[in-house]
């Protein structure tokens with residue numbers, strides 16, 4: 411037994427990180443469109459609108475909007491069975507709360523799905539991948555229940571329009587990252603308080619649950635998953651205080667998967683809210699919505715593992731353990747961006763989720779950002795990427811073969827080079843396909859196959875046997 415026969419091998423992107431064409435064909439502004447570029451040492455900056463003289467990576471990106479046919483042909487050449495992409499909500503509802511959808515936006519994705527169908531590539535579509543329409547800000551974005559209705563209208567519109575073309579959907583990208591990055595995940599100010607973050611999470615859970623229900627009603631073939639930002643951490647030591655600190659940290663993350671996979675708030679979260687005075691904006695019928703709208707599968711990103719332990723300097727009381735997530739794992743190498751490389755952690759997380767929920771899993775992001783350059787021979791030697799991916803595929807294989815995890819597929823991140831979400835750089839590259847464009851959007855936009863392109867093609871052709 412190895413990977414299942416119909417395993418969904420492919421790659422993943424997000425609209426705001428690859429499409430460009432940020433105001434083409436009636437598209438409105440999204441949260442991503444007002445984030446300036448940054449780099450490894452300087453964080454991206456959020457502006458009030460589009461300011462003169464600033465560079466906004468999502469405005470150009472790799473211009474996938476105009477190159478999608480060429481890009482999909484390259485994916486097909488690698489043998490992709492699946493392409494994870496996102497629909498940019500602000501192409502469909504430019505302000506987020508418009509009465510009518512924008513036909514030009516809908517027509518664009520029709521073309522993309524038709525192109526994928528030509529090659530038998532199954533789309534896996536994220537409805538909201540760090541690209542909330544900026545228009546939702548006028549009423550407080552996801553802190554306001556109105557956002558639920560806007561999302562549901564959008565979801566219903568695309569489920570109806572693309573019925574028969576798309577069967578696999580994800581609601582919110584890395585929904586748990588709302589706790590760390592409120593702007594990216596929900597269009598809230600980054601200094602949003604815990605009550606606002608909790609309200610936004612509650613509304614996204616409701617929106618996701620309603621979307622699941624509507625997707626099933628529109629087409630019983632639809633499968634809707636959640637998407638967890640693959641945070642996984644080890645206790646710093648076997649000191650029970652380190653283990654407890656790690657448990658508490660992981661509860662903050664698993665709370666998101668618990669609600670979406672089980673259909674209710676877990677007891678540890680409800681107790682924590684009682685202690686901290688956070689309330690839920692519950693309305694009659696909500697419990698039923700969450701229960702009925704449990705996801706069909708759990709997908710997640712996985713790049714690295716963390717180490718968490720007690721904060722030695724702080725006093726830990728029984729109920730409020732002080733957590734330190736800043737420990738360095740001495741057993742692991744790091745990428746050029748300082749992300750610890752831990753394939754065994756992927757097997758661990760797959761087991762943890764499968765034991766916890768017993769529903770199909772999918773790894774929808776994984777990969778290593780590197781500085782790739784075109785060599786004197788015209789080739790791009792990204793052997794380090796091949797090594798990284800090989801080890802992670804081997805870890806998934808063990809989870810499937812030895813542990814019996816039900817794994818649907820694997821879509822490594824940034825299968826074609828694209829803008830980095832955290833830094834806004836182009837030079838942090840993940841792709842099998844190189845794109846000639848720099849951090850300021852200059853270049854020929856020519857696509858080139860890297861060494862990993864042929865390697866991944868062979869991996870897919872042999873269903874993960876020849877690594």
Ligand code: BGP
Nearest residue numbers: 424583584779829830831832833
């Ligand atoms: C995930 C996001 C992606 C992606 C990836 C890599 O958190 O879902 O959008 O960008 O991380 O991160 P980065 O681009 O910061 O290297």
